[in-house]
Amino acid sequence: xxxxSINPILLLASLMVMATPLLLAATGELVVEKAxxxxxxxxxxxxxxxxCGFAIAVNTGSPILGLFxxxxxxxxxxxxxxxxxxxxxxxxxxxxxxxxxxxxxxxxLIGQGYQGIKPPPFPRLEIPLLSDIPVLGPILFRHDIVVxxxxxxxxxxxxxxxxxxxxxxLRAVGENHDAAHALGYKVVRIRILAIMFGGACAGLGGAxxxxxxxxxxxxxxTAGIGWIALxxxxxxxxxxxxxxxxxxxxxxxxxxxxxxxxAGVAIPVEYLAMSPYLITxxxxxxxxxxxxxxPASLGRSFHAxx
Amino acid sequence: xxxxxLTIEGLTKAYPGVVANDNVSFxxxxxxxHALLGENGAGKSxxxxxxxxxxxxxxxxxxxxxxxxTPSEPRAARAAGxxxxxxxxxxxxxxxxxxxxxxxxENPPAMxxxxxxxxxxxxxxxxxxxxxxxxxxxxxxxxxxxxxxxCLLQDPRLLIMDEPTSVLTPQEVEILFQTLRKLTxxxxxxxxxxxxxxxxxxxxxxxxxxxxxxxxGTCVPAETTAREMAEMMVGSAFQAPERAxxxxxxxxxxxxxxxxxxxxxxxxxxxxxxxxxxxxxxLGLGGVAGNGQDELLAALSGELRSDPDSIKLKGQxxxxxxxxxxxxxxxxxxxxxxxxHAAAPDMSLTENAALTGAQREGLVSNGFLKWGKARDFxxxxxxxxxxxxxxPGTAARALSGGNLQKFVIGREVMQRxxxxxxxxxxxxxxxxxxxxxxxxxxxxxxxxxxxxxxxxDLDELMEISDRFGALNEGRLSDIRPAQxxxxxxxxxxxxxxxxxxxxxx
Numbered sequence: 001x002x003x004x005s006i007n008p009i010l011l012l013a014s015l016m017v018m019a020t021p022l023l024l025a026a027t028g029e030l031v032v033e034k035a036x037x038x039x040x041x042x043x044x045x046x047x048x049x050x051x052c053g054f055a056i057a058v059n060t061g062s063p064i065l066g067l068f069x070x071x072x073x074x075x076x077x078x079x080x081x082x083x084x085x086x087x088x089x090x091x092x093x094x095x096x097x098x099x100x101x102x103x104x105x106x107x108x109l110i111g112q113g114y115q116g117i118k119p120p121p122f123p124r125l126e127i128p129l130l131s132d133i134p135v136l137g138p139i140l141f142r143h144d145i146v147v148x149x150x151x152x153x154x155x156x157x158x159x160x161x162x163x164x165x166x167x168x169x170l171r172a173v174g175e176n177h178d179a180a181h182a183l184g185y186k187v188v189r190i191r192i193l194a195i196m197f198g199g200a201c202a203g204l205g206g207a208x209x210x211x212x213x214x215x216x217x218x219x220x221x222t223a224g225i226g227w228i229a230l231x232x233x234x235x236x237x238x239x240x241x242x243x244x245x246x247x248x249x250x251x252x253x254x255x256x257x258x259x260x261x262x263a264g265v266a267i268p269v270e271y272l273a274m275s276p277y278l279i280t281x282x283x284x285x286x287x288x289x290x291x292x293x294x295p296a297s298l299g300r301s302f303h304a305x306x
Numbered sequence: 307x308x309x310x311x312l313t314i315e316g317l318t319k320a321y322p323g324v325v326a327n328d329n330v331s332f333x334x335x336x337x338x339x340h341a342l343l344g345e346n347g348a349g350k351s352x353x354x355x356x357x358x359x360x361x362x363x364x365x366x367x368x369x370x371x372x373x374x375x376t377p378s379e380p381r382a383a384r385a386a387g388x389x390x391x392x393x394x395x396x397x398x399x400x401x402x403x404x405x406x407x408x409x410x411x412e413n414p415p416a417m418x419x420x421x422x423x424x425x426x427x428x429x430x431x432x433x434x435x436x437x438x439x440x441x442x443x444x445x446x447x448x449x450x451x452x453x454x455x456x457c458l459l460q461d462p463r464l465l466i467m468d469e470p471t472s473v474l475t476p477q478e479v480e481i482l483f484q485t486l487r488k489l490t491x492x493x494x495x496x497x498x499x500x501x502x503x504x505x506x507x508x509x510x511x512x513x514x515x516x517x518x519x520x521x522x523g524t525c526v527p528a529e530t531t532a533r534e535m536a537e538m539m540v541g542s543a544f545q546a547p548e549r550a551x552x553x554x555x556x557x558x559x560x561x562x563x564x565x566x567x568x569x570x571x572x573x574x575x576x577x578x579x580x581x582x583x584x585x586x587x588x589l590g591l592g593g594v595a596g597n598g599q600d601e602l603l604a605a606l607s608g609e610l611r612s613d614p615d616s617i618k619l620k621g622q623x624x625x626x627x628x629x630x631x632x633x634x635x636x637x638x639x640x641x642x643x644x645x646x647h648a649a650a651p652d653m654s655l656t657e658n659a660a661l662t663g664a665q666r667e668g669l670v671s672n673g674f675l676k677w678g679k680a681r682d683f684x685x686x687x688x689x690x691x692x693x694x695x696x697x698p699g700t701a702a703r704a705l706s707g708g709n710l711q712k713f714v715i716g717r718e719v720m721q722r723x724x725x726x727x728x729x730x731x732x733x734x735x736x737x738x739x740x741x742x743x744x745x746x747x748x749x750x751x752x753x754x755x756x757x758x759x760x761x762x763d764l765d766e767l768m769e770i771s772d773r774f775g776a777l778n779e780g781r782l783s784d785i786r787p788a789q790x791x792x793x794x795x796x797x798x799x800x801x802x803x804x805x806x807x808x809x810x811x
Contacts, residue, residue, distance in 0.1 A: 168408060171398075172398050179396045179397060180409075183396065183409055184359070184381045184384075296400065
């Protein structure tokens, strides 16, 4: 065993990188579920976003354009889910599961010619002055812009849900769609917008993996992050701050276990590999012991009959 | 006569297979309380939904203060000064009072200002409420206050109220009426929908009566008897239930110190209930909704378990037994929620009959269902209780509320229970079906069954019960003979006015 190879500064810095895809996808799904829709297709939308972003970035040479394409791709796929569940009134669980399967297949198809290609490098944002602070500088202020975007997104979602009328209406729709409809709010329209927002966030999260974190394209490279995002939303009791905490916890344990593997700790690799999932869920389960509950209309189909 | 506020002419709305409103016309004046009467399915709800912009009429015109009025959505109706207090479905449990109110407004002020205005309006009209409380924690009366304040904050010219008093104690009703009278004095018109004819006689200036979607007449409620109005609604002479004198037998159900914790977060736990029920007796339990009625029914049906000795059926402790064992022993129950609790909505009437009748009617042998026998049982219930349906193969969901209620009550009555517990047996059921159900309960008691009726309809309880008690916050009041109780006494038994006060101005 050789712990000296583990650099705590580097570890904390890579924690933020590791957490970002999960943070983006989970925040998007939180908004979707707050509107009363359960979209189990997060994994599919992430992987679709990953390949859309990758393809556009490679073809245009602009990684920023790739990120936009990833968001658009995720949103487009989620639109399929929206049409199925909001207009055809299909079962949300079944539609979400098939969306994941469809997304995995579609991404594999699009990604045929992109295996082994290196995408254009993503510019790293070195914030002047702040990035020169010892210890804190490398941990907090030498990341790409998406890391900061993810944090800003959590803050924005929290603020909008809590303090704005749009957020209030969104929560109302998720809480009791019949009442919201009776008050004259467009339940279906609001839900479709929320679903597309969730899709865009998931797509962005996927592209972060393929363009920045790895960066290359392999089939199924999101490796279950979408499912963790879904669990995270539930165990975070639909609270943005807890989602962020959970995402960083997951990222942190992932990085530590990777480092421990590299250091050759005498724990079987399988246990180390499962530890981030286990610890994240355990901590959030303990935290969600309070009485906050799911949006009351979560997963229920709405039809304005009469 | 004051100025005309809203004129409705020839309003018609048809749904596939049914004409909900057929050429309905009437006029509402400023400062008037106008009652809309009719049985279930007479088209009252559709009519007010058209006025509130939720449903578009097929033909006909509405005129509001001299200008054509065609609200395309509730928003437009609110902008024109029309507000509505809904019967259900319109509050958000997880949000607080201020947020709920903001959702019903076009341009709500910032939360802090809104909270201040809520306090101001609620004090003025005698409806005190804390803007920051979560609606899920409020009592039914308080929830209604939230709805009324939401409407008042928009300075409405016309306030539509759909069955506003079904959840209130008599004292709360009196305070509500004072609030409404104050509003009409300010020139606000009120369109008032209710089944309770005595209330309409006390409050309303004019009444329009609907039957099967058609406008069948108007009357001045103060000058018309409740019976005359009921007959106009039903369209035929109205038969009130008769009670035959009966002998009380031994104690059939003995509840001693029953305490049960509510399984739901917003429910009410039962606290130390005592009551005895004798064979041939009808005991009525009143109380505002959400004061432990559902929990009591669940505790008696066996859905919630309690101490073995706290519930005794003919001396046998049954507190630990499950629903099937209790049915076997003769304790049958009919819960309030027809679709989803008393009946499985998508299953046929035969299947629903088999679900509760399996043991006592012998519809199962060696784990196999006897479908023929189950169908015969369902058909017998349909025939005896005049359930209007194509046949026992119809899905429960397809029946109207009144017909399904007759079926679920009839299904239990036909199983010759020793003790029958019903919760809200005539909720949302029209007058003639309600009378038939009450008559069936009276007849059952006449045959020596002990009947426990939980209901929020006080007139119903006074009509059929021998003794009366009230549930309030999970506790049971003293149980007293029903005959010599006054409305005031009943109100106090139900917990009084729950902190409401009379309008200050």
